Amino acid sequence: MITVDHLTKTYGAFAAVDDVSFQCRPGRVTGFLGPNGAGKSTTMRVMVGLTPPTRGSVTIGGVKYADIPNPGRHVGVLLDASAQHKGRTGREILRLAAMTMGLPGQRVDQMLEVVGLTPTESKRRLRNYSLGMMQRLGIAHALLGDPQVLILDEPANGLDPAGIRWMRSLLKEYADRGGTVLLSSHLLNEVELIADEMILIGQGRIVAHGDKAALLASRRGTATSLVTSLDNHALGTALAGAGFGVQPRGHGLQVGATTEQVGRVALSAQVVLTDLRDGGATLEDLFLELTSTAQRDAIGATS
Amino acid sequence: MTSTPLTPGTPPPPPPPPPPGAAQAPMLNVSDTSGIPFWRLVLVEFRKSYDTRAGMWLLIAIGILVGLVEAFVLIMSLVHSSQVYLTDFGFIGTGLGSLLLPVLAVMLVTTEWSQRSAMVSFALEPRRIKIVMAKWLVAIVWVLVTLVVMWAFAVVMTAIAAVAQPDLTSWSGTSGSLPAFLPTVLDQILTMTIGFALGALLLNTPAAIVVFFLYWYLLPGVLAAIGAIRPWLAHALEWINFRVAMSPFLDGSIHTGEQWGKILVSAFLWIALPLGFGIWRILRAEVK
Numbered sequence: 001m002i003t004v005d006h007l008t009k010t011y012g013a014f015a016a017v018d019d020v021s022f023q024c025r026p027g028r029v030t031g032f033l034g035p036n037g038a039g040k041s042t043t044m045r046v047m048v049g050l051t052p053p054t055r056g057s058v059t060i061g062g063v064k065y066a067d068i069p070n071p072g073r074h075v076g077v078l079l080d081a082s083a084q085h086k087g088r089t090g091r092e093i094l095r096l097a098a099m100t101m102g103l104p105g106q107r108v109d110q111m112l113e114v115v116g117l118t119p120t121e122s123k124r125r126l127r128n129y130s131l132g133m134m135q136r137l138g139i140a141h142a143l144l145g146d147p148q149v150l151i152l153d154e155p156a157n158g159l160d161p162a163g164i165r166w167m168r169s170l171l172k173e174y175a176d177r178g179g180t181v182l183l184s185s186h187l188l189n190e191v192e193l194i195a196d197e198m199i200l201i202g203q204g205r206i207v208a209h210g211d212k213a214a215l216l217a218s219r220r221g222t223a224t225s226l227v228t229s230l231d232n233h234a235l236g237t238a239l240a241g242a243g244f245g246v247q248p249r250g251h252g253l254q255v256g257a258t259t260e261q262v263g264r265v266a267l268s269a270q271v272v273l274t275d276l277r278d279g280g281a282t283l284e285d286l287f288l289e290l291t292s293t294a295q296r297d298a299i300g301a302t303s
Numbered sequence: 304m305t306s307t308p309l310t311p312g313t314p315p316p317p318p319p320p321p322p323p324g325a326a327q328a329p330m331l332n333v334s335d336t337s338g339i340p341f342w343r344l345v346l347v348e349f350r351k352s353y354d355t356r357a358g359m360w361l362l363i364a365i366g367i368l369v370g371l372v373e374a375f376v377l378i379m380s381l382v383h384s385s386q387v388y389l390t391d392f393g394f395i396g397t398g399l400g401s402l403l404l405p406v407l408a409v410m411l412v413t414t415e416w417s418q419r420s421a422m423v424s425f426a427l428e429p430r431r432i433k434i435v436m437a438k439w440l441v442a443i444v445w446v447l448v449t450l451v452v453m454w455a456f457a458v459v460m461t462a463i464a465a466v467a468q469p470d471l472t473s474w475s476g477t478s479g480s481l482p483a484f485l486p487t488v489l490d491q492i493l494t495m496t497i498g499f500a501l502g503a504l505l506l507n508t509p510a511a512i513v514v515f516f517l518y519w520y521l522l523p524g525v526l527a528a529i530g531a532i533r534p535w536l537a538h539a540l541e542w543i544n545f546r547v548a549m550s551p552f553l554d555g556s557i558h559t560g561e562q563w564g565k566i567l568v569s570a571f572l573w574i575a576l577p578l579g580f581g582i583w584r585i586l587r588a589e590v591k
């Protein structure tokens with residue numbers, strides 16, 4: 001439904017988004033993941049015509065966003081919940097959007113109820129909203145026009161655990177009814193639970209793409225185990241002697257071998273193991289590794 | 304779906320091939336949706352002009368200021384038993400209006416940027432020019448409302464004077480005639496539009512207001528000073544002095560093509576040029 005085609009956005013010599021292409025399909029939640037400054041928000045702004053692309057294009061269901069008549073009725077957008085006049089009440093903000101889209105006034109009350117903002121809260125001015133309340137209002141704003149496509153930039157930002165769970169089920173149901181959802185995040189755990197498909201972006205480039213199983217399967221070639229023993233030094237020497245990569249990790253070792261291989265080496269080296277488990281990469285490891293060139297920590301550590 | 308993992312440093316994978324069936328990728332059916340009618344955008348922008356405390360208070364302040372100044376003039380006239388003309392109040396009102404309405408126009412444009420609500424406005428209506436035009440129309444509505452309120456004040460003040468000192472009160476103008484109504488309205492709209500244009504050009508409330516006041520207070524003096532150097536300079540500068548160029552139009556003494564030419568040239572400089580660049584900037588700006 002959303003087709004990003006060789007999208008590039010440069011600021012001077014710096015490419016915030018660099019030749020990015022992907023698709024989001026109806027009935028699926030697509031997670032857009034990347035570290036800070038990876039280019040997620042920039043890509044999403046281009047999608048809705050707020051940022052002109054340098055090269056490439058984005059279409060939604062084959063139509064450019066700017067060519068969609070009354071786009072709020074087709075595409076729900078939440079880019080920055082705080083980008084509203086701070087002196088307006090929450091209800092007034094929704095009301096203006098409903099007026100613009102040509103929706104009846106009771107749609108506002110419906111949406112306030114959906115996102116769990118009480119009538120008294122809805123009459124407060126935005127400057128007096130808590131972060132989570134503002135976020136709920138932003139979600140209500142995106143859902144107002146009953147769109148087929150949702151583009152949400154960090155929708156869980158500031159939501160409490162109950163709120164995050166609520167949002168998860170809301171988006172899941174929305175996708176099950178055939179809607180297309182693209183949501184960005186830098187919180188992997190959050191996306192892992194809802195996204196049917198994930199797009200990993202680092203430094204403006206897509207570094208991996210696929211569903212969770214496919215992403216993890218791609219790492220199978222490099223088995224790792226975590227092992228702790230009564231004599232890590234002897235075990236490490238034996239493992240290295242057997243040709244496996246060994247690195248200290250915590251109280252034990254991380255070994256580039258299967259648990260069975262580690263067990264056999266330990267047996268022959270006569271070292272007592274106290275802990276041995278599969279250290280296969282989690283999605284988080286994968287994420288950190290793939291985006292590591294873009295990680296501020298990694299840059300700081302290696303330079 | 305496949306994924307292509309990377310080791311840091313290697314070039315990224317080619318973009319994933321489009322999934323099977325990409326050719327018949329789901330289409331968005333927009334055929335039975337009509338665009339947002341312009342009048343609805345005008346209504347929305349009108350509502351936005353008074354639904355915040357800042358907007359509401361600016362409007363109230365304009366009303367209060369006009370009322371206060373006119374009441375002050377009335378009291379002074381009564382105290383000094385001087386002649387009171389209906390048009391005097393009208394002039395005071397329009398004078399204040401030319402200062403305050405441009406500020407209102409500036410804020411109609413710039414608050415979208417300072418509050419960042421342009422992100423929402425332009426996402427809901429990507430044809431940005433329609434929103435800009437709707438805002439301008441709203442500013443015109445407020446010019447008209449203000450003029451009506453001003454004249455209502457003027458009538459009330461004159462009526463009070465007529466009761467207090469019937470012999471010294473005149474329901475006509477100083478020169479015996481009311482100032483031409485349409486030129487005044489047009490002048491107020493054009494002056495407001497200068498504020499609107501500066502707001503669009505600078506997209507910053509204080510900067511636009513400061514530049515407007517520089518234009519309003521400083522420019523005539525500067526032009527006069529430059530003009531004092533050489534008579535031919537003074538002559539040439541008349542072509543870029545919009546306020547001076549407008550005065551024969553306002554008092555009905557406009558006759559020559561040169562006078563009209565001066566209005567057109569100076570209006571182009573002070574209205575069309577900044578407005579054109581301002582709109583161009585708004586249409587192209589990255590909104591975030």
Ligand SMILES: Nc1ncnc2c1ncn2[C@@H]1O[C@H](COP(=O)(O)OP(=O)(O)OP(=O)(O)O)[C@@H](O)[C@H]1O
Pocket residue numbers: 011014016034035036037038039040041042043185186
């Ligand atoms: N006007 C600009 N000039 C220069 N660089 C810019 C400009 N706008 C954005 N950038 C840069 O583009 C990059 C991408 O920013 P973007 O906001 O898209 O990141 P993000 O993935 O949304 O990050 P986060 O997770 O922190 O929200 C950043 O490095 C940012 O500094």
Ligand SMILES: [Mg+2]
Pocket residue numbers: 040041042153
């Ligand atoms: Mg972002």
